[in-house]
Amino acid sequence: MHVLSVGEDLLFFSRIRAEGIACGLSMSQARNAAELTAALNSTAEVSLILLDLDAMDASTVMAASAGRFPVVAYGPHVQAELLRNAREAGCTRVVPRSVFVKELQEILTGAKGC
Numbered sequence: 001m002h003v004l005s006v007g008e009d010l011l012f013f014s015r016i017r018a019e020g021i022a023c024g025l026s027m028s029q030a031r032n033a034a035e036l037t038a039a040l041n042s043t044a045e046v047s048l049i050l051l052d053l054d055a056m057d058a059s060t061v062m063a064a065s066a067g068r069f070p071v072v073a074y075g076p077h078v079q080a081e082l083l084r085n086a087r088e089a090g091c092t093r094v095v096p097r098s099v100f101v102k103e104l105q106e107i108l109t110g111a112k113g114c
Helices: 010-022 033-041 058-065 080-089 097-112
Strands: 002-006 026-030 046-052 071-075 093-096
Touching (some): 010 026, 010 097, 093 097
16 A cells, blocks of 8 residues: 655655554655646555645645545644645545644554554
């Protein structure tokens, strides 16, 4: 199974990637809309998208993915409107970044059952 992390933070992605690899998942990162489109059109079967709302608008990701994949979106808890917009865009789950970090292993476990 393949998890696509959408975000610009390379250090944070390395943390996500390490957790995913420990679960036996393949991981990749899309840092902009062009990379997102390329990743979604590649031969790797995406099973989950992790979206950093600081990096890309949820509606952009939902439009690009056409609802084919679950999307877990996360962002700063102080930006309630950003989180609300992600829910309204149709993201499967929307959480503050602190909750995302705390539950990352559980989120990835749900992707593969590791």
